[in-house]
Amino acid sequence: MHPLIISDPTLRDGSHAIKHQLSRENLQLYSQMAEKAGIAVLEVGHGNGLGASSLQLGESLLSDAEMLSICRSNLRQTLLSIHVIPGFATINRDLRAALELGVDIVRVASHCTEADLTKRHIEFVRGRDRTAYGVLMMSHMAPAEVLGREALKMQSYGAQAVILMDSAGAYLPKDVTAKIQYLHGILDIPVGFHAHNNLGLAIGNSLAAAEAGATLLDGTVRGFGAGAGNAQLEVLVGALHQSGWDTGIELYSLLELAEQAETAFAKAPKLGSMSIVSGMAGVFSGFVKPVERIATEYHVDPKAIMVELGRRKAVAGQEDLILEVALHLSQQAGS
Template sequence: MTALFPPVRLANRPAVLCDTTLRDGEQTAGVAFSLDEKRAIARALDAAGVSELEVGIAAMGWEEVAEIRAIIAELESAEPVVWCRLRMGDLDMAGKTGARRVHFAVPTSDRQLVGKLKVDRAWALQNTAELVYTAVSRGFHVSVGAEDASRTDPAFVAEIARVAQAAGAIRFRLADTLGLLDPFGAHALVSAIVARTVLPIEFHAHDDFGMATANTLAAWHAGASHLSVTVNGLGERAGNAALEEVAAALEAQGVATGIDLHCLSALSSLVALASGRPLPPNKSVVGDMVFSHEAGIHVDAILKNGDTYEDPRSAPARFGRERRLVLGKHSGIAGLRAALAAANLPAGEAVARAILPLLRDFAVREKRPAAPEDLAHLVAMAWHLERLNAEDGE
């Protein structure tokens, strides 16, 4: 079968995930991490194998600088990156953090340049050259990002990349700042810039149309080597590409990310608590119910052979989790009998058939799966109804 987006480079090349939970993730409206939460998140990301962390915006002030220094002290292997606007003052403040990596965000679309900064393309080119050269001269490793790249003339994006490279940048980021791309557009944009620069390409997606993960995968297939993500997809407006989704999807395709998939669930829960954004039960990879099965046809098949509705690439064990067979409105006889037996309750087919309508009524009424104690109650209820029916028959 021919791939929809054939890779432009070797298929076995790895993908480097660059996490921005502590920067773009905290820019989610209403989200604010304490220092202790930031440190715990940084440690968890580091332990999970994330290669690079955007640890904050030093230009926010001296308190932020102090927090960035504290976060950096927690890291054992991940590289910390300080995010900067295209301003000398931002670079000066980044220099106080102890980080040796900085990222400059360059507004590239005419809407951003004129509408936000009241400047032109020449300003962007000149300031990119000056700031990158100055940062490199101060000993920083510098990446440059094209903000709003998806609404920018690709030729100008390529020109920014050329200037950044000449000034000493080590990487170039393409940001779909408003989340306007679909996977075809993301692939086309990355392909166009990969062909015009020797700098490694990073892709930064937003989820305004629910396609951040898909766009990020398309970007990798087009030649992007670095992928920007956040835990749980936190970020401005609808959020960013979710670390857990991107890592799981790439690893399922045989692409090495360096991420320990067993760490994802605990990492996700940590960030959900710190951000005050509870996870939906059906959240991909990390949701509480994503490895649960209820439908009778599915459960019957899984009881016979697990891989009928689970694939080794996405099975719960791959993420350090377990399959759950739950009882509800759509359960069938096979699943119900298995649950009755597991609860040490009568599990004959006649018993199951007597309980099944009671289970369906329970599911509609309670809006949750039936637990073992609920089953015991249903068995007693079925027995009681059977006795009443027998007495009526007499």
């Protein structure tokens, strides 16, 4: 079996669950214990990535520079990683500063059919001799051939791996197997997988990805993340070890980390009705809370809103559609 690299976005994707309010103490504790546990890569920042702190998306308690500096000071073997969405993060204002603070890996992300947007950022990172990965978000929305075309673009820009994100937790294991196998067959660089747990399949899907050729897997302690959360890191590592995979992580140290992080900030997400519906509809997990709030305000069924958002193929950044759909459903009910 090939070795696996486990990337831990607890301090990035997880921050969605607490409205991006990770404290200095949270970051200090977690980065120190991640290093001790042998986690290969620690991803840090606002839930939507570098430069995303704003009134629209939610303001982080600490700046990007503060978060990265705290974690950088505690990491020796563990690599420091960031998530970058072009449009939120600019090259000159955000990315250059992050690299100067000692970031090792930059994961440059786009919607799964818009890899062209990642070109300048990937080339900038590679030009400064740092590691750059491409990330295809909401990857359930495109067939394998389209994902392959976009991944090949990222490879041509200099990306050293491509990660498929199941941003809506919509995949079944057979879908993961088919798409990872396809990318693994056409790319000259490693393939990774980032799972969400809307249908309770994050661990199964991650195992399917590894079996299909993925060498990079993501997970957060206690599954800490938006909506139904991510693949639960300690469960994922335990299952991988039981299956014979080498992760390089000391499981008991990871279990201790998970217990302390849960006490401090990383509460396990609830796999509720709306998370299930969002997974079935293929809608980004982060829509759940605003959908519930707007549904209450306009007296419509939140599940109906979610289904209609899925029909319209809504993606992150199109939160204004929630209100439009709620108004439409409200008018229909009154007619």
